[in-house]
Structure formats: C-alpha cells, structure tokens
Amino acid sequence: MTHGFHLKAALPALAAALLTGCSLAPDYHRPAAPVPGQYPDADAVANTGERSASAVSPQVRYSSDLGWSEFFRDPRLKELIRIALDNNRDMRIAVGRVQEARAQYGIVQSDQFPTIGAGANTQHTRNPANLRAGGPDSPSVTHYYQAGLGMTAFELDFFGRLRNLSEAANQQYLATAQARRTLHINLVAQVAEAYFRLRTAQQLDGLMQSTLKAREQTFKLVQARYDEGMASALDLNQARGQMETVRADLAGIQRAQSQARNALQLLLGTPIPDNLPEAAVFGRDQVLAAIPVGLPSDLLQRRPDIMGAENALRGANANIGAARAAFFPRISITGLLGFASPQLGGLFGSGQEFWQFSPQVQVPIFAGGVSGNLALAEARKNIAVAQYEQAIQVAFREVADALAGEATYSGQLDALRALEASAAESLRLANLRYETGLDSFLQVQSAQVDLYNTQRTFLQTGMDSLLNRVELYKALGGGWLQESAAGTQPG
Known part of the structure; x- marks a missing residue:
C-alpha cells in the first residue's frame, strides 16, 4: 500500500464501517485560485448610457447572466446564431455526449442496489x-x-466503493454538461466573429471599389497629361501601379468574402438562408458597449470550463475513495426465495x-494491483488539481487581455479617424499641386497610399474592437442564455 495508507492504521475506520458504512474519499477542499484578486484595466469598462448592460437589463449583475440576444444588437446576426444553435454538428455531438454521460452515470449508480x-x-x-x-x-x-x-x-457497500464510483460518474456527467455549455458559448462567439469578418470584408470591398474608381480617374488624368507632354513616363507608370495595386487588393478581399461566408455556413450547419432579417448598419452599435466585469473569483461560479474542471477534480477525489475501499473485504450476497416441489x-x-x-x-491478500490503483487515483487527482488551476489562469488571462483591448481600442480608433481626415486633406492638396505643376506625381502617390492604408487600418481595427468585446463577453461566461436573467432560458 502507498502514501502511508495502511490497513493497520485503518482498523478503527473498518470497525465503524461494518456498523454504519462510510466513505474513504479524502475531504474535498477547493484549491485556492492562483490569480490576483483584481483584473488589470478593469476600470476601462464603464457604463456608457443606453448601450450598457445595466440600461438594457438592470437586473443583470454578471455578464454571464446577460442574454446573447441582448448583447448582440444586429437582427441578422441574432437569427444566424439561432440557426447555428439548432443545426451545428459540433453542438449535436456535445448534446449526445451529455446523454451518453448521463446514461453511464445511471449504469454505475444502479450497482449500489440489488438486482x-x-x-x-x-x-x-x-x-x-x-x-x-x-x-x-x-x-x-x-x-x-x-x-x-x-x-x-x-x-x-460498507466502505463506500460503489458510492464513490457513482459519485465519480456523476461528476463526469456534470463535467460533460459543462463542456456542452462551453461549446454553446464558443459557438455563439464564433458565429459573431465569422459574421463580423464577413461584414468587414464587405466594407473593405466597398472601400476598394471606390478607391479603384478614383485611381482609374487619376490614371486617365496622368495619361492625358503624358499624351500632352506634361507628365513623364515615370508618372504614368506610378499611376498605373497605384491602380493595379488596388485591383489586386480587391481580388484578395473578394476571396476573403467567400472564405468568410464559407466559415459562417459551416458554423450554421446549413446553407445561409436568403430570407434573413435586414442587417443593421455595420459599426460600433453591433454590440453593447459596456458589460459588468466583476472579480476574478466570480469566474469560479460563472465559467463553465472552470466548473467542469472542478467537476473532474471532485470525480478524481471520489476515485481515491473507491481505490482505498479496495483494500478492505468485499462482501456480497446472493439469495433466492420461493417454492420447490x-x-x-x-x-x-x-x-x-x-x-x-x-x-x-x-x-485482498496480495494487493500489488490494488496499491497501484490507489497510486494511480492519487496521481490523477494531482493532475486534475493542476488542470483546474490552469483553467482559472487561462480564464483570467482571457479576461485581462480583453480588458486591455477595451482600454485602448477607443483611443486608437479616435486617432485613426483624425489620421484619415488629415490624409484625405493631404491627398486633396497633393492633387491640386500636381495639377498646377508645383509637385511631381510622387507626392500624389504618397498621399494616396497614406489615405488608402489609413482607411483599411481603420476598418480592420474597428472589426478587432468588436471581436475584442465579444471575447470579453465570452471570457466572462456570457453566451449561454438567450434572454437576460432573472430568466434562465438556455439559448
């Protein structure tokens, strides 16, 4: 026997068990959370009026209780999420896993009762x-x-062997149910991400179409000046290069649109319907601007992956009790009552x-295998403790990263708006100076590149800002409920 658990030391427990029955599982104590008690940048998420969770659902104290149909504000996106939750194949597999674990728990539990x-x-x-x-x-x-x-x-079951095996199976069932909730939350976020990427690609397509028209007009202007001897071949080739650059970018963004649409359709598990609701104007109003963050300790009760890791830890703890009980006598009864003639x-x-x-x-007399099973159960519990602590650390990091984004994206977008206005004015002045012969086309080319790159960066950063807010909502455990709760309706 291992780890100091010897039969002689357990004789008092044996005597009590013969009379009343007992469990030899260790007392369960939740490990301390290995993270700080506060999030960095937590003050970045402030109440911003009518676009805050408190304005939409005043009863909501935790982001995990905020329904996804209220966090997301685009009617088309909401309908896409509903379709995905009904048809996604990973979701169907997860539901089947829960049913499988529930049945397995029923089988193990039945061993405690006579047949x-x-x-x-x-x-x-x-x-x-x-x-x-x-x-x-x-x-x-x-x-x-x-x-x-x-x-x-x-x-x-004097020593709780069957009782602990049943408890381990129950915790496995609960962990599987939490895994299904985790998948549900991830699916909601993935549909939103795919939708936002598609909408951003469409916005970039519009930008590139308009930019291409502007570059074509510029090329025609330079061509005319070249034909009149007022522009050099270098100017002409630079204008052609600017035009073809945008044409190449346009082909790339059209490819990205198709790929984003394919990714969205895979998540839906069915072709994208043609009769979807009208999409909202794409921008910052796609999601709520402010949601409650709370403390890291709230994650222990709100994040299903953390709760599932704790279920696995409780199951490992129960398996130790079953392994310890194997050192003691196993008493079974077979009986028959009836008539004979x-x-x-x-x-x-x-x-x-x-x-x-x-x-x-x-x-048991030669208990080498029994001792090995106890050592195995204890090793698996140590692994489960580390996995539980790791789940907490990963969750903390995800929330902290999203909060860092919330603290900086607003300022970055404001700076990009100002930069876009400045670049547009620089391009206007460069065109004017080129047309009057004060500057070469190089100045126009440089101004065009600056404005185009700034506009692309602004759209990309705006999408990243939306995705970051979705990530914060998901990291805090949101996305499981459809409607905010006091109700507890699953999505």
Whole structure:
C-alpha cells in the first residue's frame, strides 16, 4: 500500500464501517485560485448610457447572466446564431455526449442496489437402479420444480466503493454538461466573429471599389497629361501601379468574402438562408458597449470550463475513495426465495416454501494491483488539481487581455479617424499641386497610399474592437442564455 495508507492504521475506520458504512474519499477542499484578486484595466469598462448592460437589463449583475440576444444588437446576426444553435454538428455531438454521460452515470449508480428478478426452473433426472435413493424399485426418473424471486450478487457497500464510483460518474456527467455549455458559448462567439469578418470584408470591398474608381480617374488624368507632354513616363507608370495595386487588393478581399461566408455556413450547419432579417448598419452599435466585469473569483461560479474542471477534480477525489475501499473485504450476497416441489401441481402448496442465502467475502491478500490503483487515483487527482488551476489562469488571462483591448481600442480608433481626415486633406492638396505643376506625381502617390492604408487600418481595427468585446463577453461566461436573467432560458 502507498502514501502511508495502511490497513493497520485503518482498523478503527473498518470497525465503524461494518456498523454504519462510510466513505474513504479524502475531504474535498477547493484549491485556492492562483490569480490576483483584481483584473488589470478593469476600470476601462464603464457604463456608457443606453448601450450598457445595466440600461438594457438592470437586473443583470454578471455578464454571464446577460442574454446573447441582448448583447448582440444586429437582427441578422441574432437569427444566424439561432440557426447555428439548432443545426451545428459540433453542438449535436456535445448534446449526445451529455446523454451518453448521463446514461453511464445511471449504469454505475444502479450497482449500489440489488438486482431482483422472478424465475422458474425444472430439472428431470433418470438414475440407474443402483443409484436410486429409494432403492431399485423407486421411480427411475425424478422431477424437481422451483419458482421464486432471486437476487444476484449484491455488494454491501460498507466502505463506500460503489458510492464513490457513482459519485465519480456523476461528476463526469456534470463535467460533460459543462463542456456542452462551453461549446454553446464558443459557438455563439464564433458565429459573431465569422459574421463580423464577413461584414468587414464587405466594407473593405466597398472601400476598394471606390478607391479603384478614383485611381482609374487619376490614371486617365496622368495619361492625358503624358499624351500632352506634361507628365513623364515615370508618372504614368506610378499611376498605373497605384491602380493595379488596388485591383489586386480587391481580388484578395473578394476571396476573403467567400472564405468568410464559407466559415459562417459551416458554423450554421446549413446553407445561409436568403430570407434573413435586414442587417443593421455595420459599426460600433453591433454590440453593447459596456458589460459588468466583476472579480476574478466570480469566474469560479460563472465559467463553465472552470466548473467542469472542478467537476473532474471532485470525480478524481471520489476515485481515491473507491481505490482505498479496495483494500478492505468485499462482501456480497446472493439469495433466492420461493417454492420447490417434486410435483408441478404441488409447487405452490403449503409447506413447499424454499429459500437460499449465499454470502461471499473476498479479502485482498496480495494487493500489488490494488496499491497501484490507489497510486494511480492519487496521481490523477494531482493532475486534475493542476488542470483546474490552469483553467482559472487561462480564464483570467482571457479576461485581462480583453480588458486591455477595451482600454485602448477607443483611443486608437479616435486617432485613426483624425489620421484619415488629415490624409484625405493631404491627398486633396497633393492633387491640386500636381495639377498646377508645383509637385511631381510622387507626392500624389504618397498621399494616396497614406489615405488608402489609413482607411483599411481603420476598418480592420474597428472589426478587432468588436471581436475584442465579444471575447470579453465570452471570457466572462456570457453566451449561454438567450434572454437576460432573472430568466434562465438556455439559448
């Protein structure tokens, strides 16, 4: 036996168990959360009026209680999420896993109770004359009839072996249910991400179409000036290069649109319908601007992956109890109660009652394998502790990263707006100076590149800002409920 758990030291527990039954599992204590008590940048998420969670659902104290149909504000996106939750194949597999774990728990739990069944049997025997109990003149064929209730080998769970195995199966079922919730939350966020990427690609397509038209007009202007001898071949080739650059970018963004649409369709699990609601104007109003953050300790009760990791830890703790119980005697009972008779007609007559009682005791003598099972159970618990702590650390990091984004994206977008206005004015002045012959086309080219790159960066950063807010919502455990709660309706 290992880790100081010896039979001699457990004799008092054995004596008590014989009378009352017990569990040899260690007392469960939740490990301390290995993260700071406050999030960095937590003050970045402030109440911003009508676009805050408190304005939409005043009863909501935690982001995990904020329904996704209220966090997302685009009617088309909401409908896409509903379709995905109904049709996504990963979601269907997760539901099946929960049903599988529930059935497995039922099977293990049933081992704690006796199995009783009704049955009947008959036996007919012919003996030679010299083997007949009543002598040579007694009948050569004897008959035996039996009917009643039988109980298969039923283990008396004095040491909690079956109880702990049942608890481990129950915790596995709960962990599987939490895994399904985690997948549900991730699916909601993935649909939103795919939708935002598609909408951003469409916005970039519009930008590139308009930019291409502007570059074509510029090329025609330079071509005319070249034909009149007022522009150099270098100016002409620079204008052509600017035009073809945007044309190449346009082909790339059209490819990105198709890929984003394909990704969205895969998440939906069905073709994208043609009759979707009208999409909202794409911008910052796609999602709520402010949601409650709370403290890192709230994650222990709100994040399903953390709760699932704790379920796995509790199951590992129960398995230690089952492994310890294997060191003690295992007592089982088989019984039969009914009637027996040599005549079928008299089987249920008075005085034909029959019973049979067969207790069995198994005591481990050479316990090498039993000791190994205990060591294995303890090692798996240590792993489960580390996995639980790691789940907390990962969750903390995800929230902290999203909060860092919330603290900086607004300022970055404001700066990009100002930069776009400045770049547009620079391009206007560069065109004017080129047309009046004060500057070469190089100045126009530089101004065009600056404005185009700034506009692309602004759209990309705006998408990143939306995705960051979705990530914060998901990291805080949001996305499981459809409607904010006081109600607890699953999506």
